Amino acid sequence: MNDMPMVRFENVSKRYGALTVLDNLNLDIGRGEKVSIIGPSGSGKTTVLRMLMTLEAINDGVLWVDGEPMTHMMQNGKLVPATTKHMRRIRAKIGMVFQSFNLFPHMTAMGNCIEAPITVLGMKRSEAEERAAELLDMVGLSAKKDHYPSQLSGGQQQRVAIARALAMRPKIMLFDEVTSALDPELVGEVLQVIRKIGREHDLTMLMVTHQMGFAKEFSDRVCFFYQGKICEQGAPAEIFGNPKNERTRQFLNAVLEAG
């Protein structure tokens, strides 16, 4: 089972009515690999993460996580659509951070980080708080643990959201344009936290980003999406230094020009 990649998209398609968002996607993400997804808006890149988090159902294909099918399950040697129970068991391995933070506004930073460990994992409160305190310390927010999200800056909220996701001990972390809603001066603090967890945790990381500098320096591989397909992928040095595809080149030029 361990020779299977951490995530495998096998002929996965996603359609909204007549609109094909992802067209027959095949993509493997290795264990511990850090992959950045870039591309113009509407290219389907966020959909890739949302399908993996089970926020969107897929129309075709199979999604594999950690050697097991997630969207399907084995029954008498055949793949059948997964039950909610099966999906939840596999989904436990995945954590996600959103563009708009989505912290629970009626709970403090600490409350956000212990909610799911207690209700979902059945952890004792003291144990969950201890772990959450460590994580909030790691994201540099020990002093803010009793603050409500409305009392925190965007950058601080996003760092709490990262701590909250890590509190569930995922094997895979998804980052969906996590700095896009932030004021420019707050982007750095969030990226720094992501760098840190990349170093300190043995996580497979998949991120959709517009921060080309960060993608270049942080990821093992960059995938350029265009119109629902992977147009080009490779090592960051290659994609950013010497893109083969005309579309990639156009996109990078446009992005770099915008600064």
Next chain:
Amino acid sequence: MWIRMLAVMLAATLLLIALLSANPEYRLFMPGLLEGAVLTVEITLLGAVLAVFMALVAALAKLYGPLPIRWLSTTYIEIFRGTSALVQLFWLYFVLPQFGVFLDAFLVAVLALGLNIGAYGAEVVRGAIISVARGQWEAAIALNMSKAQMLRRIILPQAFTAMIPPWGNLFIELVKSTSLVSLITLADLTFKAQQMNQSTLKTVPVFTLVLLLYLAISLTVTIGMRLLEQRASKGLTRARVA
């Protein structure tokens, strides 16, 4: 600030009642009217409890129940919203006995008004639930919560804050509709007033006092709801925009 204004209004109303009662013309009616007011408050409180319970059950059933349950819930909501509360009272009190079911007038009052306001409340609850940002559901899914856990821990607490002001409206509506129970023999505030008016023909003192007593009850409800809103919106004030 709103609460202070409301509190001043309530104090003024009570003061006015006290001042009027100093006049023997008015004082005469106070004991009887207060007796009626107690019954009005009792029906309001019990009706409110039933209404909140029914609203919550009906809204959740309509949103998340299997098809037959959804039908059942929609039927309840439409029947009790779509017919007059007075007719509902009459039906339970005068029609059910024809089928051998005899209910106490007080029970009928609580049942009919609670179910009636509960039907309106169901739509309030449903609206509040669907107004919670989609991102909150998604975050809860990403934390691998079950549907029940999401509702109980994430969605309902936030919806609760949004539904307090409309519930305030409904409770005041409830206070006022309790006057209908005077038509099924219950001696509430309105019943007492009519009785006294008919026997003494002192229309001005009787109905002035009744007006002020209803106002005092409604203002108390409003103040209570504002306090509840203040407490519940902790942390939610700014985040709701995001």
